[in-house]
Amino acid sequence: MxxxxxxxxxxxxxxxxxxxxxxxxxxxxxxxxxxxxxxxxxxxxxxxxxxxxxxxxxxxxxxxxxxxxxxxxxxxxxxxxxxxxxxxxxxxxxxxxxxxxxxxxxxxxxxDRSVMFESLKKIQGWVEIDGSFDSVDAPRQNPYTAQVAYEISHCMTCGCCLEACPNVGPQSDFIGPAPTVQAYLFNLHPIGKYDAPKRLEALMQKGGITSCGNSQNCVEVCPKSIKLTTYLAQLNRDVNKQALRNIFNV
Amino acid sequence: MNTAFYLRRLHSLAGLVCLGAVLFEHIFTNSMALGGAKALDGALAMMELIPPLIFLALEIGAIGVPLLFHGIYGIYIALEANNNPGRFGYTRNWCFALQRWTAWFLVFFLIWHIGYLRIFEKGMNGTHISYDLLQSLFVGSPITACLYVLGMFAAIFHFCNGITTFCMTWGITKGPRSQKVVSVLSMLLCAGLCLVTLAFMSSYFLMV
CATH class of the missing domain: 3.10.20.30 (Beta-grasp domain)
Structure with a gap:
């Protein structure tokens, strides 16, 4: 050169x-x-x-x-x-x-990417630790799911997946792959899992996981190589089970 | 109430189960044209063995209602998308866009197909659907024949790609490998059904 x-x-x-x-x-x-x-x-x-x-x-x-x-x-x-x-x-x-x-x-x-922060609030992208319960001895991460949790926790809410997703934009209210998959991360957490039904309910609302159209652009563009489509499919399983629990009231 | 969730899942089920069955019935019955007028008319006569009242109930309950729901809610879904295979030209993204483009074509094709053959010819004119009628329709107007072939191709692709996405939506295929296997198998099915369609449609022209 x-x-x-x-x-x-x-x-x-x-x-x-x-x-x-x-x-x-x-x-x-x-x-x-x-x-x-x-x-x-x-x-x-x-x-x-x-x-x-x-x-x-x-x-x-x-x-x-x-x-x-x-x-x-x-x-x-x-x-x-x-x-x-x-x-x-x-x-x-x-x-x-x-x-x-x-x-x-x-x-x-x-x-302005603050819409993703609003979406993380919708899916309760945090672990509830304030309460009257004892949290001195923190529960251990499940060693079998820790790898997956570590992978999803790499998400930096950069928004590449939202930009690539044809179903995210002014024409739709889809919250996008990144915030959706974060719900799975917090559902894996030993304390966070207690709020799993709440997160799944949030994903069943308008603009939640049902707005995913399986174009799979998200997994192609993710700079952190998070297997977004795999966790979206897992969440699809989870919301289906949640729906059955809701219908039969168990 | 998670209305969005239930509507979307119902849309998925209506498409795969009801409309899938309708598509297979159409391909099966129409492929009898390969055996000539006698075979197709025989297959049509078999269908008429179903008592008219039950037949009408099936037409409305198992075809009409699911089709209208799948079509109308599908338009809502298609409008949610901003197709971008030009920018992101991955295979699945092309399938995503094609799923919506075939859907738009099918909306107009099915209004014409059902409106003309079922409602106008069979319903209002009382015309008996037969090999001769279809042959004169297709051979008399090759453009009609072409549009019918395109309509079939669109419906077949939409259904087969729908199998792939159904498996993802219902969490049946989770990882990339199982998703790939289902997608390859459903595209093979798509190619097979398209070939059958080409065969029975061309038979009208070859057996004049």
Missing amino acids: SDNQKVRFIIERQDSPDSKPYTEEFDVDYRPGLNVVAALMEIQQNPVTVDGKKVAPVVWECNCLEKVCGACMMVINGKARQACCALIDELKQPIRLAPARTFPVVRDLMV
């Missing part, structure tokens, strides 16, 4: 939540190991388009830079993924960046 090689970025920008999107192109000096977040930092330092126009720096979110926090999720060359681990060497150029429009856009590549 020559030293003065440039990488072309075509970025979909938007000045405010309600304004119209437009695209701008930027060139960034190539260097080995360059990733999309690092390239965006270069653009931030010198926000000049290929036409030589000085513009406002591109806004995006990032935090951990090691695929753990989920903040830098955006649409890179049409696919929802983490910008911090999107290596320039592995991307087709010009590189197209766009916000994940399944969420409301705040500005440029920054989106």
Whole structure:
């Protein structure tokens, strides 16, 4: 690679939540190991388009830079993924960046993903530990399900699966794969399992697991390789059993 | 009340059980055309052995009501989707989109098919459905024959892909391997039923 090689970025920008999107192109000096977040930092330092126009720096979110926090999720060359681990060497150029429009856009590549937090509240994505009961001797995790729990706990609510899912969006009230599968994580927990019926009931409501259409895009795009479809099928089993318990009142 | 849950599961059952049975009955009876006019008319006469009142009750209860429910609730489901196989071109996502596209085609095809043959010809005109009627319908208008073949293909795919998703929705197939096995088997069934359809539809043209 020559030293003065440039990488072309075509970025979909938007000045405010309600304004119209437009695209701008930027060139960034190539260097080995360059990733999309690092390239965006270069653009931030010198926000000049290929036409030589000085513009406002591109806004995006990032935090951990090691695929753990989920903040830098955006649409890179049409696919929802983490910008911090999107290596320039592995991307087709010009590189197209766009916000994940399944969420409301705040500005440029920054989106408001708080809908996932609201969904986690709906499915009771926590373990109830406040109460009059004794919690000194914490119950042990089941060693047979601990592996699965560990896997699902990797979920960083980045929203890749919601962006890829055809059933998530303004046309539907589906809460999406990530929050749905979190219900299974907390149902596996030795204390959390006491609230399993509550979580399953929440998943049986409108916008719950019944809105899943089995497109299986979620498992394809999950950056943490969580076997989302497997746990969705398990939850389907669980809600069916819950429905039988409800019908026969047991 | 978890209305959403029960409606969705009922939609799944109505499609696989009732409409699946209707589809198989259609393919079975129509494949008799391969044996010529006598065989098909014989199969139709067999159906008429069912007492008319029971036959009508079956038509309404086991076909009409499940079909209307599956169709209307299905439109609601289809409108919930923003098909994106262009962006995410995975096999299952194509099947997901095809499931909805075939559904839209079937809505119009079935209104035409049932409206014309069952309600207009058989119901209002009292026409006796026979090999000769179908042959003159298809050979007289190859476009009609083509639309019928497409309608059958759409229904067969929709049903076979429906087996795969039924198994996921009911938690029968959980892991990727069992889901793959069911999906391959149901696509083989799809190919087989499509071939049978092509065979009996072309027989009308070959046995003029």
